[in-house]
Amino acid sequence: MAMTLRLTDAxxxxxxxxxxxxxxxxxxxxxxxxxxxxxxxxSRRNEIFAKIMDRDSDLLDRLAQG
Known part of the structure; x- marks a missing residue:
């Protein structure tokens, strides 16, 4: 796939x-x-999501139960 990438001179x-x-x-x-x-x-996004899932697992479980 062709793509044009515009860069500054630097x-x-x-x-x-x-x-x-x-x-x-x-x-x-x-x-x-x-x-x-x-x-x-x-990778960083996945680490953040894993921390949130671990930290807030009880809250997420309660929300899932509706």
């Missing part, structure tokens, strides 16, 4: 420098960054 330069340093394409570096970002966000 962001593009940082991506270019990183890709060059790692001997990878800018696309590969950007795709990896997106994958790590979304994975970390999803």
């Amino acid at each position: 962001q593009q330069e940082a991506l270019r420098v990183t890709a060059e340093r790692e001997q990878r394409s800018m696309q590969a570096v950007a795709a990896d960054a997106i994958e790590r970002y979304t994975s970390e966000r999803n």
Whole structure:
């Protein structure tokens, strides 16, 4: 799937420098960054939900009973 990603000049330069340093394409570096970002966000969200479920399990049970 094609996508246009608009970056500031500074962001593009940082991506270019990183890709060059790692001997990878800018696309590969950007795709990896997106994958790590979304994975970390999803993991963090799941941790928060688990804490809420644990902390408020009695309340959630009462609400479920209606």
